[in-house]
Amino acid sequence: MLAEAVGGWLSNSLAxxxxxxxxxxxxxxxxxxxxxxxxxxxxxxxxxxxxFYRLEILAAFVNGIxxxxxxxxxxxxxxxxxxxxxxxxxxxxxxxxxxxxxxxxVAAGLLHTRHKDDLNMRGAWLHVMSDLxxxxxxxxxxxxxxxxxxxxxxxxxxxxxxxxxxxxxxRLIMESVNVLLEGTPAHIxxxxxxATILQTDGVSGVHDLHVWTIxxxxxxxxxxxxxGPSIGQTELLASVxxxxxxxxxxxxxxxxxxxxDHKSEAIYVCTTGTKCFVRAQGR
Numbered sequence: 001m002l003a004e005a006v007g008g009w010l011s012n013s014l015a016x017x018x019x020x021x022x023x024x025x026x027x028x029x030x031x032x033x034x035x036x037x038x039x040x041x042x043x044x045x046x047x048x049x050x051x052f053y054r055l056e057i058l059a060a061f062v063n064g065i066x067x068x069x070x071x072x073x074x075x076x077x078x079x080x081x082x083x084x085x086x087x088x089x090x091x092x093x094x095x096x097x098x099x100x101x102x103x104x105x106v107a108a109g110l111l112h113t114r115h116k117d118d119l120n121m122r123g124a125w126l127h128v129m130s131d132l133x134x135x136x137x138x139x140x141x142x143x144x145x146x147x148x149x150x151x152x153x154x155x156x157x158x159x160x161x162x163x164x165x166x167x168x169x170x171r172l173i174m175e176s177v178n179v180l181l182e183g184t185p186a187h188i189x190x191x192x193x194x195a196t197i198l199q200t201d202g203v204s205g206v207h208d209l210h211v212w213t214i215x216x217x218x219x220x221x222x223x224x225x226x227x228g229p230s231i232g233q234t235e236l237l238a239s240v241x242x243x244x245x246x247x248x249x250x251x252x253x254x255x256x257x258x259x260x261d262h263k264s265e266a267i268y269v270c271t272t273g274t275k276c277f278v279r280a281q282g283r
Contacts, residue, residue: 001027007096011089013141014081018074018158019100019134026107026127029063033124053215054180061176063123067130067169071162078155078162085151093154094142101135108132121216123172130165137161182212185219188248196243197223202231203240211250220252226259233257 001023008016036059044051111125137157144153175186184190188211197206205226213219221244227236237255244250 004096004100007092011092011096012086013088013093013138014074014077014154014158016093016096016138018077018161019097019131019138021070021074023100023131026124026131029066029127030124032059032062033121035059050214053218056215057176057179060123060172061180063127064169064173064176067127067165068173071165071169074158074162078158081155082152085155088145088151088154090142090145094139094146097135097138097142101132101139104128104132104135126165126168126172130161130168133164134161179213179215182210184211185213188219188250193221193244193248193250196247197225197240200236200239200243202227202236204228208256211248214252218252219248219250220254221250222254222256224256224258227257229259 001020004016004020004023008014008018008020036055039052039055042052107128108125111121111128137160141153141157144150178186190209190211193211194206194209197203197209203225207224207226209221209223211219211221225236225240227233237257240255241253244253
């Protein structure tokens, strides 16, 4: 980051300065990611009954916002330069950008394993990948300046970098907002979940069905299930849980069992890694 900032200043390259700016946000983003992961491992309390899992989602949201704002600033600067591109040292631009590319390739490899399953890690990975693309674009701009003397290639590449980053960051923001608003996970169809429950032997109806995400990879469900009086609730619950876990990966369940006349008998709570237990009505 420091090498690109100094090199961008000396070579008068906006592409290098933009890439250095993205690396600066990487430092903040990775620090935020690490802090969120650390807080997320803290146990639940009486005031934070789900623990601090949601800090990971908040970190992803903040990272996405930071990427968009920085990209808009770079586009503004690039448009200002477009009309009268300044002279740029193509050799310095290309050499420093090549060094930045090497660093970003290593960083992206380190973060690659968990970025698909963890929204917080995906935010950090997107920061690094945006810098990697930025380094490639800066190298391309340096090559065009050296070979053809096209100084306008520098602001052009900066705009292209920023548009790619905004596209990726916007998806990250939308996914984070969906989690914060208790939205149904994108990969889960509420209709399919309802159909799966209704297909379970003994189930006669389901209502007040909700599915949401607590944190990346941790989904929860609550529902009221109606059944006939001759059906054993323990066996029925085990069957429903097996279907939901194998079909949708939902392990944290809160299910209220009701007879056909809609009189609640008991609320069953199933949490990840533990057995189900009965929460008596009114307690």
